[in-house]
Amino acid sequence: xxxxxxxxxxxxxxxxxxxxxxxxxxxxxxxxxxxxxxxxxxxxxxxxxxxxxxxxxxxxxxxxxxxxxxxxxxxxxxxxxxxxxxxxxxxxxxxxxxxxxxxxxxxxxxxxxxxxxxxxxxxxxxxxxxxxxxxxxxxxxxxxxxxxxxxx
Amino acid sequence: xxxxxxxxxxxxxxxxxxxxxxxxxxxxxxxxxxxxxxxxxxxxxxxxxxxxxxxxxxxxxxxxxxxxxxxxxxxxxxxxxxxxxxxxxxxxxxxxxxxxxxxxxxxxxxxxxxxxxxxxxxxxxxxxxxxxxxxxxxxxxxxxxxxxxxxxxxxxxxxxxxxxxxxxxxxxxxxxxxxxxxxxxxxxxxxxxxxxxxxxxxxxxxxxxxxxxxxxxxxxxxxxxxxxxxxxxxxxxxxxxxxxxxxxxxxxxxxxxxxxxxx
Numbered sequence: 001x002x003x004x005x006x007x008x009x010x011x012x013x014x015x016x017x018x019x020x021x022x023x024x025x026x027x028x029x030x031x032x033x034x035x036x037x038x039x040x041x042x043x044x045x046x047x048x049x050x051x052x053x054x055x056x057x058x059x060x061x062x063x064x065x066x067x068x069x070x071x072x073x074x075x076x077x078x079x080x081x082x083x084x085x086x087x088x089x090x091x092x093x094x095x096x097x098x099x100x101x102x103x104x105x106x107x108x109x110x111x112x113x114x115x116x117x118x119x120x121x122x123x124x125x126x127x128x129x130x131x132x133x134x135x136x137x138x139x140x141x142x143x144x145x146x147x148x149x150x151x152x
Numbered sequence: 153x154x155x156x157x158x159x160x161x162x163x164x165x166x167x168x169x170x171x172x173x174x175x176x177x178x179x180x181x182x183x184x185x186x187x188x189x190x191x192x193x194x195x196x197x198x199x200x201x202x203x204x205x206x207x208x209x210x211x212x213x214x215x216x217x218x219x220x221x222x223x224x225x226x227x228x229x230x231x232x233x234x235x236x237x238x239x240x241x242x243x244x245x246x247x248x249x250x251x252x253x254x255x256x257x258x259x260x261x262x263x264x265x266x267x268x269x270x271x272x273x274x275x276x277x278x279x280x281x282x283x284x285x286x287x288x289x290x291x292x293x294x295x296x297x298x299x300x301x302x303x304x305x306x307x308x309x310x311x312x313x314x315x316x317x318x319x320x321x322x323x324x325x326x327x328x329x330x331x332x333x334x335x336x337x338x339x340x341x342x343x344x345x346x347x348x349x350x351x352x353x354x355x356x357x358x359x360x361x362x363x364x365x366x367x368x369x370x371x372x373x374x375x376x377x378x379x380x381x382x383x384x385x386x387x388x389x390x391x392x393x394x395x396x397x398x399x400x401x402x403x404x405x406x407x408x409x410x411x412x413x414x415x
Contacts, residue, residue, distance in 0.1 A: 010286045017283025020271060021309075022177075022364065023234035040290065075246065076239045077182065079371075083235070083363050090366070092358040093291050095392060096350060099399040103407065121366075128367065129374045 011040035060127030159220035177233025281306035288355025330398025
């Protein structure tokens with residue numbers, strides 16, 4: 001339990017660090033941290049019960065729902081929150097293992113880990129595409145609408 | 153004539169806003185949307201914008217010649233993202249819609265956003281080290297790994313700021329960067345037994361992962377902007393490959409020098 005708490009806190013701190021690297025204004029850091037940590041919590045909780053791909057997908061969906069929700073509340077682009085928020089879910093480990101097994105001539109393992117990384121990336125893609133398809137109204141977009149306002 | 157000068161100023165301001173958005177990592181539809189919002193608010197209905205991932209084409213002019221004939225193409229090199237500027241321009245375009253700004257004020261505000269300072273380099277380097285350490289813990293590292301990754305992340309970012317981005321092409325920059333991370337991680341792993349190579353390395357390379365390009369690519373494609381979406385996706389995939397190549401390259405060198413396999 002303590003380990004889980006520590007992981008979640010670390011995810012929050014790491015997300016805030018990345019927000020700084022992307023130049024996000026500092027008044028948004030609490031939300032970035034919150035989104036990153038909730039995404040990671042969802043991922044960790046789902047991982048034992050399902051596959052990494054499913055867990056990544058669900059976590060991405062939650063991250064983007066929250067990003068859009070805060071974006072409406074704070075009146076700013078959702079990009080601010082979601083880019084750093086999905087960072088813990090990006091398959092950095094997959095890249096590493098794929099490279100490692102390729103170099104050490106374990107092609108079977110290299111394919112497996114590389115394929116896993118691609119699957120995680122596809123899960124993130126699907127999560128982003130689906131959640132951004134939801135109508136703006138659901139996020140209580142109030143007084144501000146435009147004739148050619150697409151999604152966002 | 154006076155009328156057409158005013159129109160021209162509006163178009164230039166809209167173009168400037170679009171440029172700021174595009175070079176700081178906004179999605180294509182947001183750039184188009186902002187350009188149209190500014191133009192229409194200042195009474196220019198014939199404006200037409202075509203936005204690609206590294207360029208904006210903006211024209212105006214109607215058949216009765218009531219509005220200025222105008223055409224401009226702006227090439228925008230892809231730089232690092234600064235989402236603070238995206239948020240600021242977004243806020244500005246909202247306020248323009250509310251009628252809070254005159255054209256003159258819009259131009260001043262855009263200039264101010266353009267000159268908004270980045271975070272100081274030392275802070276960025278510290279943040280890179282810090283978040284690298286956090287991520288190495290997320291990927292199974294202990295305290296000693298996290299501490300090492302603070303140094304690795306900071307040194308990587310120092311390299312990116314001082315050597316990689318100003319002097320190298322993107323491909324070389326990323327290959328050398330991930331080779332540098334790998335080198336530092338192997339060094340830490342050899343000097344401090346008990347540290348985990350993989351978590352230090354992953355914490356380091358996460359800093360180079362092209363999050364903005366990847367996310368924007370997906371959103372552009374979902375919006376139907378396939379050209380820009382595929383360019384950005386190619387950019388992201390290329391960086392992923394470069395990172396993997398850098399790691400593999402350095403490990404292969406290490407293996408051939410020591411004659412054994414790592415871990």
